[in-house]
Amino acid sequence: MSIIRSLRLLLTACLLALMALPAQADDAQAKSLLKQLADAPNAKKGAVISDIASSGDERARQWLEAFADGKLAQNEETGDFVIVLENRGRNWTVADALSGEEIGEVSRRDLDSIRVNNALRRELDGILSVIDLTVQDPEKRLTAARELRGSVDETLIERITALMEAEANSDVKAALTEAIAIYKVDALGDLDAVAQLSGSLNIDARAALTNAARSDNAELAAAAQTALDQIEQKLKLNNAAKTLYFGISLGSVLVLAAIGLAITFGVMGVINMAHGELIMLGAYTTWGMQQLLPGQPGLALILSIPAGFMVAALAGVAIERTVIQHLKGRPLETLLATFGISLILQQLVRTVISPLNRTVVTPEWMSGSIMINEALSLTLNRLYIIGFALVVFAGLMLIMRKTRLGLEVRAVTQNRAMARSMGIKATRVDIMTFALGSGVAGLAGVALSQITNVGPNLGQNYIIDSFMVVVFGGVGNLWGTLVAGLSLGTINQLLEPWAGAVLAKILVLVFIILFIQKRPRGLFPQKGRAAEG
Amino acid sequence: MKIKSLAAGVALTVGATGFSMAAFAADPIKVGILHSLSGTMAISESTLKDTMLMLIEKQNENGGLLGRELEPVVVDPASNWPLFAEKARELLAKEKVDVIFGNWTSVSRKSVLPVVEELNGLLFYPVQYEGEESSENVFYTGAAPNQQAIPAVDYLMNEIGVERWVLAGTDYVYPRTTNKILETYLKDHGVAEEDIMINYTPFGHSNWQSIVSDIKSFGSQGKKTAVVSTINGDANVPFYRELGNQGISASDIPVVAFSVGEQELSGIDTAPLVGHLAAWNYFMSVDADANYDFIDQWVAYKGDENAVTNDPMEAHYIGFNMWLEAVKKAGTTDVDAVKDSIIGVSVPNLTGGYATMMPNHHITKPVLIGEIQDNGQFSVVWETPSTVAGDAWSDFLPGSKDLISDWRKPLFCGNYNVVEKTCGGGEKVATN
Numbered sequence: 001m002s003i004i005r006s007l008r009l010l011l012t013a014c015l016l017a018l019m020a021l022p023a024q025a026d027d028a029q030a031k032s033l034l035k036q037l038a039d040a041p042n043a044k045k046g047a048v049i050s051d052i053a054s055s056g057d058e059r060a061r062q063w064l065e066a067f068a069d070g071k072l073a074q075n076e077e078t079g080d081f082v083i084v085l086e087n088r089g090r091n092w093t094v095a096d097a098l099s100g101e102e103i104g105e106v107s108r109r110d111l112d113s114i115r116v117n118n119a120l121r122r123e124l125d126g127i128l129s130v131i132d133l134t135v136q137d138p139e140k141r142l143t144a145a146r147e148l149r150g151s152v153d154e155t156l157i158e159r160i161t162a163l164m165e166a167e168a169n170s171d172v173k174a175a176l177t178e179a180i181a182i183y184k185v186d187a188l189g190d191l192d193a194v195a196q197l198s199g200s201l202n203i204d205a206r207a208a209l210t211n212a213a214r215s216d217n218a219e220l221a222a223a224a225q226t227a228l229d230q231i232e233q234k235l236k237l238n239n240a241a242k243t244l245y246f247g248i249s250l251g252s253v254l255v256l257a258a259i260g261l262a263i264t265f266g267v268m269g270v271i272n273m274a275h276g277e278l279i280m281l282g283a284y285t286t287w288g289m290q291q292l293l294p295g296q297p298g299l300a301l302i303l304s305i306p307a308g309f310m311v312a313a314l315a316g317v318a319i320e321r322t323v324i325q326h327l328k329g330r331p332l333e334t335l336l337a338t339f340g341i342s343l344i345l346q347q348l349v350r351t352v353i354s355p356l357n358r359t360v361v362t363p364e365w366m367s368g369s370i371m372i373n374e375a376l377s378l379t380l381n382r383l384y385i386i387g388f389a390l391v392v393f394a395g396l397m398l399i400m401r402k403t404r405l406g407l408e409v410r411a412v413t414q415n416r417a418m419a420r421s422m423g424i425k426a427t428r429v430d431i432m433t434f435a436l437g438s439g440v441a442g443l444a445g446v447a448l449s450q451i452t453n454v455g456p457n458l459g460q461n462y463i464i465d466s467f468m469v470v471v472f473g474g475v476g477n478l479w480g481t482l483v484a485g486l487s488l489g490t491i492n493q494l495l496e497p498w499a500g501a502v503l504a505k506i507l508v509l510v511f512i513i514l515f516i517q518k519r520p521r522g523l524f525p526q527k528g529r530a531a532e533g
Numbered sequence: 534m535k536i537k538s539l540a541a542g543v544a545l546t547v548g549a550t551g552f553s554m555a556a557f558a559a560d561p562i563k564v565g566i567l568h569s570l571s572g573t574m575a576i577s578e579s580t581l582k583d584t585m586l587m588l589i590e591k592q593n594e595n596g597g598l599l600g601r602e603l604e605p606v607v608v609d610p611a612s613n614w615p616l617f618a619e620k621a622r623e624l625l626a627k628e629k630v631d632v633i634f635g636n637w638t639s640v641s642r643k644s645v646l647p648v649v650e651e652l653n654g655l656l657f658y659p660v661q662y663e664g665e666e667s668s669e670n671v672f673y674t675g676a677a678p679n680q681q682a683i684p685a686v687d688y689l690m691n692e693i694g695v696e697r698w699v700l701a702g703t704d705y706v707y708p709r710t711t712n713k714i715l716e717t718y719l720k721d722h723g724v725a726e727e728d729i730m731i732n733y734t735p736f737g738h739s740n741w742q743s744i745v746s747d748i749k750s751f752g753s754q755g756k757k758t759a760v761v762s763t764i765n766g767d768a769n770v771p772f773y774r775e776l777g778n779q780g781i782s783a784s785d786i787p788v789v790a791f792s793v794g795e796q797e798l799s800g801i802d803t804a805p806l807v808g809h810l811a812a813w814n815y816f817m818s819v820d821a822d823a824n825y826d827f828i829d830q831w832v833a834y835k836g837d838e839n840a841v842t843n844d845p846m847e848a849h850y851i852g853f854n855m856w857l858e859a860v861k862k863a864g865t866t867d868v869d870a871v872k873d874s875i876i877g878v879s880v881p882n883l884t885g886g887y888a889t890m891m892p893n894h895h896i897t898k899p900v901l902i903g904e905i906q907d908n909g910q911f912s913v914v915w916e917t918p919s920t921v922a923g924d925a926w927s928d929f930l931p932g933s934k935d936l937i938s939d940w941r942k943p944l945f946c947g948n949y950n951v952v953e954k955t956c957g958g959g960e961k962v963a964t965n
Contacts, residue, residue, distance in 0.1 A: 069807075070906050087908040089838050090828065109825050117904060117914040118693065118808050122784045203753045203785075210755035246742040253740070347571055355575035357767065361802055362774075369778055379778040382742075451774070452739040453767045457573055461737050496743045501734040502704050 027098050030057055034081045034097065037067070038074050038114045046123050050155065053127045061131055063097060068124040072097065073111045082111070126151040130159060133176075138169045145175035150204030152183040182208045189220050198227035199234070201374035206231060238375040243493055249382035251489025252389035253451070255482055256444040257462040258469035259393060262481040263437035264316075266470055267413050268430070270324055271331055273338040275466060276459025277345040278438045281315055282308035282445020283454045284349065287358045298363035301446070308442040315345075316438020317431055325430065342459065349456045357455035366450060381450050388447050392440060393482055399436070400478065409433050413476075472512050474522030484523055488512075561604035562597075562866055564589055565624035567635025567645070567656075572612025573736075576766070577845075578637045580796060581659060582607060584846045585634050587834040588853045598860055606630055610641070617641040618648050625652040631866040632657065632856055634849055639663060639706050646671065653868050657856065659848035661791060661813075663710035667925040667938035667947035669872070673895045674852035674888075675845060676814055677923040678714050682761070684900040685789050685812035686715060688915050689759045690722065693787065696756040697728045699748050701764055704733040708763035710930075711791070715761060717929040728756065738768045741775040749779060752786045760788040769793050770801045777805025784808060789902070794843040798909040806905045814884075814898040815847035816911040821885035841909070851888045851896065854880040859890075876941060886920060893938035893947075895923025 033055060037048045049067075052060050062083070066072040071084040073094070082094035082103065091105040116124075125147060132144035152160055157180070164176040178200060184193035185208040194212060197205045209231070212224035257279060264272045285308040289300040319341055327334045366384055369377040400406035411419040412429045420426050445458070452458065469488060473480030488508060495504035519525070566585045568578035589603045597603055606628045610617040617636065624630045625648065632655040636642045639662050649656045649670045656668075661676040689695040698719060702708025712731060719729060730751050732744060752758035764772055769790070776788070789810040795817045798806070817828065824842075827850065832840050859875035860866050879889045888896045897920040903911025926936035926948070935952045939945070946956035 070904075070912050087906070087910075090832065109822075112820070113912065115912055115914060118784050118787055121808060125784065203749070206753050207755040210753075214755075242746060243743065246746070249742065250740050350571060350575060355570075355579050356796070356799070357576065357770070357801075359799075359801060367778070367805075369780065377780065379742075379775075381778065451771060453770050455576065455767065457737065457767065461739065492740075493743050497747060500732065501738055501744065505735065 026057060029055070030059065030098055031081065034063065034072075034074075037072075038081075038112070042115070042117060042120065045120055049120070049123060049127060053131065059098075059100070061128065062100075064124055064128060066097070067114060067116055068121050068128070070113060070116050073113045075106065076110050076112050082106070084111070084113075122151060126153070126156060130156060130163075133160075133163050133172075138172060141167075141169065141172045142175060145172045145179065148179040149175065149182055149202055150179075150207070152179050154187070157183060178202065178205065181205075185209065185212050185224070189215060189217055191220060191223055194220065194223045194227055198230050201231065201234060201238070203374070235375055238373065242376055243497075244490065245378055245382075247490030247493035248486060249379075249386055249489070250493055251486035252382075252386040253448070254465055254469050254489050255485030256385070256389045256392065256447055257441075258466040258473075258481050258485055259389075259396060259478070260437045260439070260441035260444060261466045262470050262473070262476075262478055263396070263440065264434055265467070266476045266478075266481070267409060268433055268437070269331075269413070269475075270434070271335045271338065272319075272324070272437075273335060273463065274319060274342040274345060274459075275438075275441055276461070276463035277342045278312045278316060278441035278459070279445040279448060279462055280345070280349065280454075280456070280459040281312050282442030283360070283449040283458055284353065284358070284445070285311045285442065286446050286449040287360050287454050290361060297361040298365060301363055301366075301450075304446045304449075305443065308446040309439040310442075312442025312445065313435040313439035316441075317435050319438075320431060320434040324434070325427075342463075346456045346459070355456060357453045360449040360454050362450055385447050385451065388443075392443055393478070396436075396440065397478060405429075405432055405436075468509070468512060471516065472522055474524035474526065476526050477522070477524040480522055480524035559601050561602040562599070562860075563604050563606050563628060563630040565621075565628065565630035565633035565635070566605055566607045567610060567617065567620055567624065567633050568637070569612040570607075570609040573766070574612040574637050574641075577796065578612075580843070581634075581637070581845055581849055583835065584831075584849050585853070587831065588850065590834075591830070592853075592857065598857060599864070599866075614638075614641050614644045618644045621645045621648045621654070621656075622652070625649070625654045631655070631868070632871075634659070634852065636660070637845075642671075655856070655868055655871060657849070657852035659845045659852060661844070663707045664714075664925060664927050665710060665930070665933055667893055667895075667940075669894075669940055669945075669947060670868075671894060672852060672855070672875070672890065673923060673925075674848040674855075676898060676900075677895055677925065678711055678927055679924040680814060680898050680900055680921050681791055681812050682711050682715055683718060684917055684921065685791070685810070685902060686718065686761065688812075688902050689761075689787070689789060692915060693759065694757050695759040695787075696724070697730075697752065697754065697758040698724065699730045699732065699751060699758065699760040701732045701734070701744070701748075701760055701762050703738070703763065703765040703768060704735055705765070708733065708765070711763050712761075714927045714929045721929070734764065734768060736766070736768065738764075739771045741772050745772070745775045745779050745781070748786065749781055752781075758786050760786060762788050762790040763792060764790070765792045766797075769797055773801070773806050773809070776809075782808065783810075783904070794845075795841040795909065795911070796843045798905065799839075799841050803905060803907055803909050807907050809905050810902055810914075811905065811911060812900065812902050813844040813911075814900060815844045815882070816901055816903045816913060817842045818903070818906075818910045818912060819884045819901070821883065823881055823885060824883045827883050847883045851880060851882055855888070855890055855896075872940070888920070889922075891922050892941045893923070893925045894940055895925055897922045 033052050037045060040048050052063060063072060066083045073082050073084055075082060081097040083097050084092050084094050086093040090108050092108055094106050095102045129144040129147045132140055161180060164173060167173040167176060181193040181196040182204050184190035185197060197209055209224045209228050213221050213228055215221050261275050264270050286301060286304040289304045289307060290297055293300040323337050324334060327337060362381060366381045369379045371377040408424050408429045411424055412426050416426055469485045470481055473484030492504055492508050495507055499507060566582050568582040569575050570579050586605055589605050592603055606624060608620040608624060610620045624633055634657045636645060636658050637660050642658055646668055650668060654670055656671045657674055658671055659674050661681050664677045700712045700715060702712055716729060748760060787810055789812055791812055793811050828842055831842055832838060855875055855878050858878045858880055859871045863870040863874040875890050876892050879887045882888045884899055886899060890896055899920050900917040901913050902915040903913050906912050925938040926933040928934045935950050936948050937951055938947045949956050
């Protein structure tokens with residue numbers, strides 16, 4: 001028994017030793033590779049990167065990824081290599097690069113980051129993509145294959161050709177074929193590859209063809225030019241669609257910003273210069289929500305929709321009760337008083353919160369874009385805002401047309417005295433209407449926090465545009481605001497490419513001034529009794 | 534107005550409570566701080582006010598200056614350019630300050646300039662600017678175009694191999710002058726007209742869709758393209774966001790910015806910006822002991838572990854120390870004596886080297902190119918081998934290439950024309 005037992009023990013010990021040996025050797029090799037990476041000048045780092053990638057070490061991908069993110073560092077004192085997990089503030093949380101164990105916080109002074117730059121990052125992207133081409137998930141392989149277009153070079157071509165031939169998924173195969181064709185056109189001037197690229201909308205493919213069209217080889221240049229002309233045809237259509245999308249998305253922002261004003265100014269006739277600051281309050285509510293719910297930007301954003309409405313509506317009621325109701329029928333004084341309020345609100349935010357812009361995080365599902373094709377992709381945040389603007393508009397329409405409040409609002413604005421004698425509490429209606437308009441401004445703020453800066457000046461940037469839209473659309477008409485916002489947005493985006501942003505803005509203003517000369521009541525003037533009131 | 538003076542008053546009390554030193558012999562030396570604490574520029578300038586208060590507080594702990602206490606006088610010009618001139622007059626005529634640290638935008642500096650010259654004051658200006666100016670009374674501790682824009686373009690041209698250029702800027706004097714200089718510089722280096730695209734946008738521009746899309750198609754012509762951005766302030770955030778959303782990464786079309794620093798990055802989600810570039814003379818991430826000490830001091834002063842430092846703060850640090858040295862050397866705070874003694878003064882900068890005040894009232898600075906990282910910091914990828922002396926008059930503008938500035942006697946002239954051998958040749962250029 002004892003002999004067997006001791007034999008078994010011996011065997012286990014031997015096995016353990018055998019297992020430990022290669023691991024130690026690996027660590028030594030890995031450390032020397034990382035040391036080479038740290039010590040090599042930038043120009044030589046590329047060679048070390050390929051060494052690491054081909055070392056067969058399982059941790060290679062992790063190291064290279066950390067290196068690409070600038071998170072691979074060396075401890076100045078111990079000489080150990082670490083991967084930085086958290087690099088904010090003066091002390092950084094790190095993990096050992098070899099064992100993967102978390103070490104804890106290390107002072108920034110003691111860490112030497114291994115520097116990376118764009119050229120190296122491009123190389124790393126190529127290598128990481130090749131590694132990713134061998135994973136199971138076809139989605140990942142497709143992303144990797146797409147990434148590879150334009151970054152294939154002579155060191156990678158053989159491997160990629162082999163991988164392409166072995167590839168089962170047709171999308172991945174097509175992307176890889178394109179990547180290889182781009183390389184062939186660029187480096188070898190291959191005529192067949194030019195034919196493969198004709199019709200491709202990919203930016204790297206176009207770049208390769210443009211270069212080929214300039215080449216001395218007349219046959220190649222001609223073929224490339226034909227391919228480019230074909231692409232150009234396709235692009236024209238896509239560009240038109242893109243401009244339209246840009247216009248609608250700018251227009252929907254204008255509609256959102258202006259639609260609250262269409263109620264307070266358009267329906268009630270109050271010139272509220274603090275409208276922009278109500279938008280700002282909505283944006284700050286989003287920020288506040290994200291502070292309350294750290295780590296859940298999406299949920300916070302959704303909760304900000306009712307919260308932003310409430311905050312802005314309450315602020316609106318406060319403004320209405322304290323200032324505006326006392327100035328009824330005196331538009332000039334209202335204008336000046338509300339302008340004062342807007343300055344007070346701005347400075348309040350500066351003093352209480354901070355003069356600096358606040359970070360509002362865009363949730364995962366709102367960043368990036370939907371790719372229709374290579375030349376046309378719709379940015380997701382804008383798409384959501386277009387949808388949101390339409391929903392808000394539809395909601396407001398419903399309230400104004402189908403609810404008792406809407407009926408009362410219309411009655412009071414048409415003939416205040418008559419409405420009161422019919423038993424409508426005009427003061428209450430005033431408060432509710434102003435709260436509604438202000439609340440909608442708050443909603444605009446929630447949406448704007450996703451595309452612009454959340455800071456004390458947020459409102460100022462939108463107040464002029466809002467008045468412009470309301471006046472152009474026709475005071476007192478919600479449909480007018482919608483049409484005016486969308487058309488002004490589109491006109492602006494059509495003008496911008498050839499007039500420049502500054503001139504486009506001026507041209508739009510001039511256009512509106514001329515238009516108002518012809519039709520002082522805007523696009524959709526109110527008719528009948530409402531127009532006289 | 535009431536709010537503004539109230540804010541200034543509050544700032545004053547806050548500043549004054551910072552001092553606990555008791556035994557100073559004579560009257561205090563007054564240091565004017567002319568930075569906006571309200572309005573659009575408060576976002577950038579309020580930090581500089583705090584920096585000055587911190588530096589003054591520390592100097593008082595170390596025994597003040599010439600045995601006298603330093604007393605900060607804070608005023609709030611409220612991002613209102615004409616008000617800058619009024620407040621400067623108030624500081625010099627009423628408060629009788631010995632030196633002013635202040636201004637951010639070029640237009641505010643231009644507004645203050647005649648006042649400082651008339652009342653013979655001293656102004657330290659800490660922000661990168663377009664050059665084409667040299668005043669007897671102003672010391673420019675920020676970068677001139679040859680200390681920021683030109684080296685950045687050199688880096689892109691030589692290290693990255695960029696052949697097509699987008700010069701994008703906000704529509705005002707600094708981007709327009711800088712782009713004019715860069716355009717000439719690029720053409721001198723053989724870049725063709727059609728390979729340069731120039732675009733201006735208004736302040737606070739937020740709808741970048743079509744411009745970014747233009748840049749994208751401009752960059753798809755087969756030549757390596759880069760964007761040189763003089764886009765200022767708030768407009769940067771939506772610009773970078775749009776770049777990210779349209780899928781333009783730094784390895785496709787890098788953007789090198791001259792106005793985006795740690796402070797601006799602290800207001801945005803930096804994930805889509807990783808790899809884009811900025812050119813400055815200082816980064817918070819610089820590995821130097823002087824820098825780490827400064828950061829520790831700043832974090833302690835602000836009481837905020839995440840407080841960031843930036844380039845204009847370093848410029849004030851250098852400017853303040855230079856002024857201290859000059860006063861010590863002169864033995865008095867008299868403006869004329871300090872003006873003479875400060876030329877040639879060298880003080881340590883925060884990047885581990887030294888800054889020297891040149892006779893043209895500009896200083897020597899290293900030029901660093903940094904890439905944005907996901908933590909809102911920059912990692913330095915390139916730097917000039919030695920420091921670069923600021924050039925008041927650009928060599929790449931036809932009106933100013935023959936001008937030099939030298940405030941030493943006997944020349945004593947801010948715009949000396951070396952061809953015509955006369956002083957005053959720059960008037961025409963300076964007023965545009």
